Amino acid sequence: MDMGVSKNTRISERTNLQLRLDVFNVLNHTNFGFPNAMLYTGIDASRNGIPNPAAGLITSTSTTGRRLRRSLSSAVFPDRQAHLNCAW
Numbered sequence: 475m476d477m478g479v480s481k482n483t484r485i486s487e488r489t490n491l492q493l494r495l496d497v498f499n500v501l502n503h504t505n506f507g508f509p510n511a512m513l514y515t516g517i518d519a520s521r522n523g524i525p526n527p528a529a530g531l532i533t534s535t536s537t538t539g540r541r542l543r544r545s546l547s548s549a550v551f552p553d554r555q556a557h558l559n560c561a562w
Contacts, residue, residue, distance in 0.1 A: 496545075
């Protein structure tokens with residue numbers, strides 16, 4: 475679940491300022507990757523399979539953790555669509 479909050483402020487008659495905070499993966503829910511499906515790593519001298527110790531282990535996630543993005547946007551002459559954007 476993602477969320478965004480913004481605050482619009484009029485600086486002058488022709489200038490607007492927007493402060494914005496975007497939060498991605500708000501609940502910080504982990505989505506695990508697929509488990510290791512390789513059961514054997516090879517065949518030994520007596521032609522028996524060598525078990526893989528990592529078989530069935532989940533070693534990755536399929537999504538990133540919670541991320542925040544802050545941005546500041548200034549619109550001068552809004553009717554002409556001249557913008558200055560800054561994100562950090």
